[in-house]
Amino acid sequence: MTLNTLDAWAPRMLSVLRIMTGLLFLEHGMQKLLSFPPGGSHPAFLSLPWFSGFLELVGGALIVLGLFTRPAAFVVAGEMAVAYFMAHAPRNFFPVNNGGDGAILYCFIFLYLVFAGPGPWSVDARRSGRY
Structure with a gap:
């Protein structure tokens, strides 16, 4: 596979992520x-915890669909940052020991989506006519 082929698939893999x-x-x-x-x-x-579940349910659904992706990702990235510092960080300094590695990964993936957008396989892309 050539580098050009991999580059061509990058937007689609953003959607898969x-x-x-x-x-x-x-x-x-x-x-x-x-x-x-x-x-x-x-x-x-x-x-x-109910509000957390609500944000995860609604935010997760919006992100799966690629609908209002950037604002939804911004909100849930913030939720994951708060979750890490409230629930995980007080237990131990190291994420592998405090169980917060998942919260950190979610936070940074969602933060990436705020800037990268939803990719071509999304309602947002369809509505904007970009892809």
Whole structure:
């Protein structure tokens, strides 16, 4: 495979990264709010964990679809930064020891999407006529 072929696929792979990250993030919200897949807690309505689940459910769905991707990614990147510093960082300085590596990865992938956009396979791209 030549470098030109790989470069041609870069925008599509941005869409794949967005979709897969959004699906994994959506799963966290579904588990918190809808108890699916089983195993999550069911937080009290309007509690901080409930708002977290709501942002994960709605933000994850918007990111999967590529609809309002940049603002949705900005909000959930912020949520993940707050989650890291509130829930993980107090446990231990090192992310591998405090369980916060997932929150950090989500935060930076979403921050990347704020600047890179959704890629060609998205509702945003379709609406803008760019691809």
